[in-house]
Amino acid sequence: MDVKDCEVLLIIYEEQNLSKAAERLYITQPALTYRIRQLEKQFQLQIVQKEGKNIKFTSEGEHLVEYAKKTLQEEHRFKEFIANLKSEIQGTLRLGVSSHFTQYRLAPILHHFLQQYPKIQVFLNTSPNQEIFQSLQNGTFHVGIVRGTFNWVDQKYLINEEPFYLISNDEIHLEKLPELPRINYRSDTPPMNKFGYKPDTLLMEAIDGWWKDHFEVPPLITMNVNNYETCKQLVQHGLGYSIVPEICLKPQDRFFKYQMLFKNGQPLVRKTWLIYKESALELNLVKEFVQYIKSLNLHLPME
Structure with a gap:
């Protein structure tokens, strides 16, 4: 799961709705659904499940969201470290x-x-x-x-x-x-x-x-x-x-x-x-x- 996947996953988690998440990501809902299915296939687990018009993250999906948060935080810290090395x-x-x-x-x-x-x-x-x-x-x-x-x-x-x-x-x-x-x-x-x-x-x-x-x-x-x-x-x-x-x-x-x-x-x-x-x-x-x-x-x- 790369940085972009982490960002996508967090937006889905924030919205709890695939249509709204797709709007924020400027992609279609089918494209977003496909991306989720690819992640589920990669990790061999179910990330979300339908709940009326919205979605709900499974317990495994919640753990993946926490992993995504930590990954993005480490990405930020690394970029900050590199920027901090520069004189300007x-x-x-x-x-x-x-x-x-x-x-x-x-x-x-x-x-x-x-x-x-x-x-x-x-x-x-x-x-x-x-x-x-x-x-x-x-x-x-x-x-x-x-x-x-x-x-x-x-x-x-x-x-x-x-x-x-x-x-x-x-x-x-x-x-x-x-x-x-x-x-x-x-x-x-x-x-x-x-x-x-x-x-x-x-x-x-x-x-x-x-x-x-x-x-x-x-x-x-x-x-x-x-x-x-x-x-x-x-x-x-x-x-x-x-x-x-x-x-x-x-x-x-x-x-x-x-x-x-x-x-x-x-x-x-x-x-x-x-x-x-x-x-x-x-x-x-x-x-x-x-x-x-x-x-x-x-x-x-x-x-």
């Missing part, structure tokens, strides 16, 4: 980055970095934090940029610490907040993983803590949305106030902004971290990217 920094930098950081800050950072190192290619995956942690552990990603609070035992660097703001289309008196409609940001929340990270749950608890620090009655939540830009649009049309991080606010936004402070004067903040494994620094392109991020001002450039 080159190769593929594999990044896992939180969606909010990607949306609001990442583009100018990558642009400037790649101007300095034009022979580096970037493989970027915008992922939830727990997927970034797992991909760093198994070597799929070199570096991660994540937001929030979590347990990470290897290397991490605080990129910035941004405040939260209460925004409104009209000037408001904060003591009147319990009477005003809130447009509430709330993301989908998977269960806590082994890294102690429960996406946005700790943030929601912190916001709830700020509220209880100031008020004895619950907020008047009239809308729940899972996107900060949607929050801003609804606020802009006078449908209520919202609580958003500084990262999503632009100079041209015309909101009334109120920084969220606890009664003791401490601000409500969200931290953004650069995380990686110490062993990843053996690759020159990773070392240069980490040093580049550390050289940036805490208030990262926006374009």
Whole structure:
């Protein structure tokens, strides 16, 4: 089984559907079925079986998928080793980055970095934090940029610490907040993983803590949305106030902004971290990217 077979097998495993896998591979479904049959003939086992419109991997097929993953990881490591021997920094930098950081800050950072190192290619995956942690552990990603609070035992660097703001289309008196409609940001929340990270749950608890620090009655939540830009649009049309991080606010936004402070004067903040494994620094392109991020001002450039 060569590298291409491994890639094909992983795509089939990701899709669990031959039609969708064939579309991703730009081949016909019969051609893909033939390829599976050839692999089954080569290894003398059944890889998949039909399950309605989808397919299911047999236990032997699952083992073959694990073998394919390890084969591709070794292929990546070998290519990285060869690229690392060359004097000019080159190769593929594999990044896992939180969606909010990607949306609001990442583009100018990558642009400037790649101007300095034009022979580096970037493989970027915008992922939830727990997927970034797992991909760093198994070597799929070199570096991660994540937001929030979590347990990470290897290397991490605080990129910035941004405040939260209460925004409104009209000037408001904060003591009147319990009477005003809130447009509430709330993301989908998977269960806590082994890294102690429960996406946005700790943030929601912190916001709830700020509220209880100031008020004895619950907020008047009239809308729940899972996107900060949607929050801003609804606020802009006078449908209520919202609580958003500084990262999503632009100079041209015309909101009334109120920084969220606890009664003791401490601000409500969200931290953004650069995380990686110490062993990843053996690759020159990773070392240069980490040093580049550390050289940036805490208030990262926006374009």
